[in-house]
Amino acid sequence: DSGVTQTPKHLITATGQRVTLRCSPRSGDLSVYWYQQSLDQGLQFLIQYYNGEERAKGNILERFSAQQFPDLHSELNLSSLELGDSALYFCASSPWTGEREQYFGPGTRLTVT
């Protein structure tokens, strides 16, 4: 158990809908990363937050957005969902202060029908 929690574990929704995925980092970790895992694209970095501020963007679609709250939990919002958005979404956290290791949560499996 990495100490990173993600909810929900599974999510089934229809095309065109909007969903929110939630992540709680390990206690004391200030940085949160979101990744998408699909058979087509593999594991891809989406976006990173540090202490409430966006720090870096990867291959994140404009339909997707994220935020990190004062209590350091983070939410990934996916809108106008398409069939191709079906994937596993992982959150990872890192202490940031001189540490480089990223610890992954168990993921949320999103199925768009």
Next chain:
Amino acid sequence: GENVEQHPSTLSVQEGDSAVIKCTYSDSASNYFPWYKQELGKGPQLIIDIRSNVGEKKDQRIAVTLNKTAKHFSLHITETQPEDSAVYFCAASFYSGGGADGLTFGKGTHLIIQP
């Protein structure tokens, strides 16, 4: 941007034998190279990592080597056991004193340990 290639995609070895997975990266600025193990239905688990100022690192049956000049790094697992069966991912990123960038992953290697 960074590109990480990983080989082989599937590796089958006899229990007790060694397994080697190789990765190459493209961006010479990358200086942090972790390896993750992912079991079915779980998130990636960090098993070992190496920084670019180190050529080799070992942790019990697992070792990682890095060749900065050739831009490749490898994972070595000795005395393989059934519980080593999983998908292994290499990754690369740039790390500074303030923390690490998002990871660029290879496509993964499905390691199968034959009893």
